[in-house]
Amino acid sequence: MKILFCSSEAFPFSKTGGLADMALFLPKSLIQIGHDVRIITPYYSGIAKHHKDMRFLGSSSIRMGGLDTIVNYFELIHQGIPYIFVQNMHYFERDQLYGYNDDAERFTCFSYAILEGLKVFNFYPNILHLNDWQTGMVPYLLDEHYRHLNDHYYSIHTLLTIHNLEYQGTFDSYVSRFFNTNFNYTYIHFDRVNFLKAGIERATKINTVSPTYRNEVLTNEFGFTLDGALERRKDDFCGILNGIDSDVFNPKTDHFITQPFDYVDAVKGKQKNKEAILHHFDLDVDLKAPLVVYIGRLATQKGINLMTRSLEEVIEYSDARFILMGSGNDSYQDFFRYLSYKYPRKVGNYIGFNEEIAHKLYASSDLFLMPSRFEPCGLGQMIAMRYGSLPVVRETGGLKDTVMPYNQYTGEGTGFSFANYDAYEFKEKLFEGIHLYRNQPKVWNKLMKSAMKQDFSLEKMALEYEKLYQIILGV
Numbered sequence: 001m002k003i004l005f006c007s008s009e010a011f012p013f014s015k016t017g018g019l020a021d022m023a024l025f026l027p028k029s030l031i032q033i034g035h036d037v038r039i040i041t042p043y044y045s046g047i048a049k050h051h052k053d054m055r056f057l058g059s060s061s062i063r064m065g066g067l068d069t070i071v072n073y074f075e076l077i078h079q080g081i082p083y084i085f086v087q088n089m090h091y092f093e094r095d096q097l098y099g100y101n102d103d104a105e106r107f108t109c110f111s112y113a114i115l116e117g118l119k120v121f122n123f124y125p126n127i128l129h130l131n132d133w134q135t136g137m138v139p140y141l142l143d144e145h146y147r148h149l150n151d152h153y154y155s156i157h158t159l160l161t162i163h164n165l166e167y168q169g170t171f172d173s174y175v176s177r178f179f180n181t182n183f184n185y186t187y188i189h190f191d192r193v194n195f196l197k198a199g200i201e202r203a204t205k206i207n208t209v210s211p212t213y214r215n216e217v218l219t220n221e222f223g224f225t226l227d228g229a230l231e232r233r234k235d236d237f238c239g240i241l242n243g244i245d246s247d248v249f250n251p252k253t254d255h256f257i258t259q260p261f262d263y264v265d266a267v268k269g270k271q272k273n274k275e276a277i278l279h280h281f282d283l284d285v286d287l288k289a290p291l292v293v294y295i296g297r298l299a300t301q302k303g304i305n306l307m308t309r310s311l312e313e314v315i316e317y318s319d320a321r322f323i324l325m326g327s328g329n330d331s332y333q334d335f336f337r338y339l340s341y342k343y344p345r346k347v348g349n350y351i352g353f354n355e356e357i358a359h360k361l362y363a364s365s366d367l368f369l370m371p372s373r374f375e376p377c378g379l380g381q382m383i384a385m386r387y388g389s390l391p392v393v394r395e396t397g398g399l400k401d402t403v404m405p406y407n408q409y410t411g412e413g414t415g416f417s418f419a420n421y422d423a424y425e426f427k428e429k430l431f432e433g434i435h436l437y438r439n440q441p442k443v444w445n446k447l448m449k450s451a452m453k454q455d456f457s458l459e460k461m462a463l464e465y466e467k468l469y470q471i472i473l474g475v
Helices: 018-032 045-053 103-120 138-146 173-179 195-202 211-216 227-232 266-280 304-316 330-342 355-364 380-386 397-402 423-439 441-452 458-473
Strands: 002-006 036-042 055-064 067-078 081-087 127-131 157-162 192-194 205-208 237-239 291-295 321-326 347-351 367-370 390-394 416-418
Touching: 002 018, 002 103, 018 036, 018 081, 018 127, 018 458, 036 103, 045 067, 055 103, 055 173, 067 103, 081 103, 103 138, 103 173, 127 138, 127 458, 138 157, 138 173, 138 195, 157 195, 157 458, 173 192, 192 195, 195 227, 205 211, 205 458, 211 237, 211 397, 266 291, 266 355, 266 441, 291 355, 304 330, 304 423, 321 330, 321 355, 330 347, 355 380, 367 380, 367 423, 380 390, 380 397, 380 441, 390 397, 390 423, 390 441, 416 423, 423 441
Parallel strands: 002 036, 002 127, 036 081, 127 157, 157 205, 205 237, 291 321, 291 367, 321 347, 367 390, 390 416
Antiparallel strands: 055 067, 067 081
């Protein structure tokens, strides 16, 4: 199959979140199982340092309402994957990827550029694989302006993957002038232009990044007002769990960590890594005490307000050590700093993100916090389990699909989970994990090894997408 993966960000060239990782992981895995895949993404300012390695493919003129602009296309091969960059200095070469007053105009330009580019670089895919609101207008523009041009455009199918329904691309109605059509309710939602709603209405099929999240967004609680639109397309809507790169996140070969290990020697390996990280953060070294870690955005979605209401009590009444890494909301950052200041020998923090230290934290930790209010998929809990760190999660979205809760009667599980978005429930599960680590090492080691053996591979994910592509194409 020929697939053009359309993404507003793509690792390692641009990234604000998990979409960028998937824009590398999924195409790479699909190529490995025999498909012809290319990635198309904007040429942001940070990409200029790679320009010398690019090949110019051509240019196209785009008209949006009364505006005319030129886009250039450049190709770069990275890890065997062809990346096509859409260059337009006015729209894309800025300090940030998103958050500008003209974002609607910028990503309408990108959407046209995707469709215009097929002629320029002569690659007509079987499937345009679209991602999130930034490419949500592509199916509408394809239907209205391109299908009639030739058989190549006419036969293209579209798949829209929703990575987080909360972000929809909603704008004032005047934005509709950029679409070069008469007014159409396809893209209107509560009297505003909604890019994601347009994609939901017009894409051949829709999916999201875990089976449970798929079911959750069909409800009023998690649907962010688009549950009705998704309900109308529910027969064309499925959930496919994301995967992680087993080569990058492999405790046996990870060059970032102090002591490589696998599930056979995980106990000793994790102890050596724990000792090193505790020294690094200048915390008291007690290898019999569990190390609890958080790595992620400091946002309400991630359940940080549950942590602000409960962590201090857990620190006071347990011997656990805590290391917290993340950035975002200022008050949450201040909370992390406060804990480190009040408990300097038990709590460390890193405001920001550091790839090497993150790997060290996964490898050294015993418990990994992810008490999200909602979580479309989540990669942190999968990475943590790969390194033998047991997640403490809320039963939502991909967290529910990936973490098997500890059962004290059978001794089975891969982590600890709680049902309601409640600080007390979260605190009780965290205490349960800490006590189990301290008092039942044989049970703990069984859970740790079970977690490390879970299959969250990219190949497994790619095969699920291959099945969906085949359904779309009727083969």
